[in-house]
Amino acid sequence: MAVRTTVRRRIRRSAAATGLRTTAVAVLVAAALVSCSQGRTDGGLGAAPSAQSATASPSADPEENADQAERAAAAGTEEPTAPAEPEPAAVRDAFATLQATLGETCTPGAGDCAYFLGRVTQELTELDESMRADGKGPGHFKKPLADMKVLFDTLGEDRSTSNLEKHFSEIVGTRDGINTWMQDHPDDYS
Numbered sequence: 001m002a003v004r005t006t007v008r009r010r011i012r013r014s015a016a017a018t019g020l021r022t023t024a025v026a027v028l029v030a031a032a033l034v035s036c037s038q039g040r041t042d043g044g045l046g047a048a049p050s051a052q053s054a055t056a057s058p059s060a061d062p063e064e065n066a067d068q069a070e071r072a073a074a075a076g077t078e079e080p081t082a083p084a085e086p087e088p089a090a091v092r093d094a095f096a097t098l099q100a101t102l103g104e105t106c107t108p109g110a111g112d113c114a115y116f117l118g119r120v121t122q123e124l125t126e127l128d129e130s131m132r133a134d135g136k137g138p139g140h141f142k143k144p145l146a147d148m149k150v151l152f153d154t155l156g157e158d159r160s161t162s163n164l165e166k167h168f169s170e171i172v173g174t175r176d177g178i179n180t181w182m183q184d185h186p187d188d189y190s
Contacts (some may be wrong), residue, residue, distance in 0.1 A: 015179075033107060041186055048135075087133065088126065088129040088130040088132075088133045089126060090130060091127070091132075091141075092133055092188065093130070094123070094126045094127040094129075094130040094131075095127060095178075097123050097126070098120070098123040098124065098126075098127050098178065098179070099179060099182075101116070101119060101120050101123060101175065102175075102179060104116055105172070108165035108168045109165065113161060113164065113165050113168070114164075116162035117161070117168065117171055118161075118164065120172070120175050121122075121155070121159060121171060123175075124151065124171075124174060124175065124178070125152075126179070127144070127148070128145065128148045131144060131145055132145070141188075143181055144177075144178045144181050144182070147174050147178060148174060148175055148178070150170075150174075151174045154167055154170055155171075
């Protein structure tokens with residue numbers, strides 16, 4: 001619990017600091033642009049048009065021009081970043097969502113398995129990612145990770161309903177085996 005709270009605090013601080021830095025840079029750039037345009041004595045004659053004058057309409061008031069300059073400056077000063085990959089859920093959280101499927105089942109070939117088997121397979125995939133990312137290391141989760149690897153190798157890349165139904169017993173068996181293993185390791189999900 002303390003680790004999750006600490007991570008949440010760090011994420012919040014990091015996001016807040018990034019937002020403050022971005023805002024501060026945008027305000028400084030906008031202030032500089034407004035200051036430069038107000039201090040010009042030649043009225044812009046003979047000079048190349050500034051970014052502000054190119055985007056602002058001649059009839060717009062100075063506040064609108066400053067707002068447009070601020071938006072343009074903010075857009076130009078942000079560093080391009082790739083979307084952050086979400087971190088895997090904690091093992092206990094990923095296991096809880098898998099456990100929620102324990103009372104569910106379906107009948108292969110009856111048309112009621114697409115959601116169920118897709119969900120169990122997705123929950124197993126997320127649990128696999130969580131176990132690999134856990135601070136205890138993948139060696140701690142050796143048995144469930146090995147069981148999931150066998151299942152994923154059996155399924156291959158094909159996640160179609162027909163393939164999942166074909167491997168119904170392997171999917172449900174892996175889910176149930178991991179549930180038993182986790183019940184014997186309550187420190188991993190409490």
